[in-house]
Amino acid sequence: MSELSLFFKSIKLPVMPEVAHALIKTMNEEDVSAVRVRDLIARDPALATTVLRMANSAMFGLSQQVNSLDKAIHLVGMSQIRTHALSICLGNAFPIAPGMDRGEFWRTSMATGAYAQWLCSRLSMDMQQAWLTGVMLRLGELIVAQQSPDLMQEIEKRPCAPGERWARERQLTGFSEGEITAELARRWDFPSEMVDGLDAVAQPLAEQEFSRLGAVVHLAGLLADLPDAGPQAVDDLPPAVIAALHLDEKWMRTSLPCSEKFLNVMDMQD
Structure with a gap:
């Protein structure tokens, strides 16, 4: 049994609602209808209400009121509604440990x-899969906090430069948050691309098989650790990872999005 498997035997996994498991299952299927995704979300009235609140938020900038899941899926897109619904389920399933700043945790997760x-908009990759993978990255830290609040405080100790948290996690627990989230x-039963990507986030160039998703989330996580990342932040990103993804640094500097405009689905809940 691997050390990570032993680690998981010592913790109690969060309970995900059946709706979430059903939505995850659709991510492994090629032809999923919008009707099926709508019906799954509709099983949970609270989830459906939050999804509609999200669709009507200023972040989406829709010109008309969204008053049904059908309309939300039509205007926003089935894949985006599904991944955002899953992120809401994950947020509800994972309590924030005492001593952690809930707002800061989810701000960083949503920014990732x-x-x-x-980044995926430039790489012809699945943008919604990348978004959800980034949002999930730090869930592994919440699992560490469940097992050992003291370790969590050491990991979160300030100051903490971008990427330093991953190094502390490996030093103190033997695993990075991405590796723990990957096992979860x-x-x-999340898609294997997401599992492999999460597993590779902390050290994307160390894996035998290069995961583009892992490298993308690596860069995204570094940027998210900077509350006010500007174009100059690109200069501090690892050039080897940028090169491995064949990203254009000039494009990155000129098109880097403003973090203040990012959607935080956790703010949509009552």
Whole structure:
């Protein structure tokens, strides 16, 4: 049994609602109808209400009122509605440990997803899958906090430069948050691309098989650790990872999105 498997035997996994498991299952299927996704979300009235509130938020900038899941899926897109619904389920399933700043945690998580989505717009990758992978990255830290609040405080100790949290996690627990989240994603049957990507986030160039998704979320996580990342932040990103993805640094500087405009689905809940 691997050390990570032993680690998981010592913790109690969060309980995900059946709706979430059903939505995850659709991510592994090629032809999923919008009607099916709508019906799954509709099973949970609270989730459906939050999804509609999200669709009507200023972040989406829709010109008309969205008053049904059908309309939300039509205007926003089935894939985006599905991934955002899953992120809401994950947020509800994972309590924030005492001593952690809930707002800061989810701000960083949502920013990681948004930066990953932005990078994928240049790489012909699945943007919604990248967004959800980025949002999920730090869930592994919440699992560490459940097992050992003291370790979590050491990991979160300030100051913490971008990427330093991953190094602390490996030093103190033997695993990075991405590796822990990857094991969780594997157990919950998320797509293998997401599992492999999460597993590679902390050290994307160390893996035998290069994961573009892992490299994208690596860069996104570094940017998200900077509350006010400007174009100059690109200069501090690892050039080897940028080169491995064949990204244009000039494009990155000129098109880097403003983090203040990122959607935080956790703010949509009552």
